Amino acid sequence: MTNAESTTDQHARVAWQLLEDARREIATGDTVQGSEKALGRHRPGPESLLREPGIPHGKCAHNRHAVFELAEKLDNPFVRVTFGVAESCHPNFYNDWMEQEQLDGYLPDIEALVNIILDSAAS
Numbered sequence: 001m002t003n004a005e006s007t008t009d010q011h012a013r014v015a016w017q018l019l020e021d022a023r024r025e026i027a028t029g030d031t032v033q034g035s036e037k038a039l040g041r042h043r044p045g046p047e048s049l050l051r052e053p054g055i056p057h058g059k060c061a062h063n064r065h066a067v068f069e070l071a072e073k074l075d076n077p078f079v080r081v082t083f084g085v086a087e088s089c090h091p092n093f094y095n096d097w098m099e100q101e102q103l104d105g106y107l108p109d110i111e112a113l114v115n116i117i118l119d120s121a122a123s
Contacts, residue, residue: 011121015114019107026103035092035103038110070120082113 018037026034064083071079085106092098 012118015118019111019114022103023107026100026107029100031098031100031103032093032096035089035098038103038107039086039089039093067117070117074116074120076116079113079116082109086110086113 018040022034022037024034025031025037064087067083068080071077071083086109089098089103089106092103
């Protein structure tokens, strides 16, 4: 992170890098690493929402809570549902049960979710 880079900008940069990594790994058939990167891709956004003083942000449950609150605030159920899609990628890291086509289908939704989260964090 450069001195001029805000926390939100840093989180956005990390999120986009993880998406590129996920796409590359899934395209080459590494669905295990690709799915973990797809999951990791949504995490920087909620972290940026949680960085206000006094708001816990060290656990996955804190991220989930922040995303669910954002979905309610925006009156946008897509946020909550797509967060669940992103979280569903995590078991694949351990069990390798997802097909490449399934993961390919998830990436655009996860990208849209992160855009929503990062736009909210920047406002």
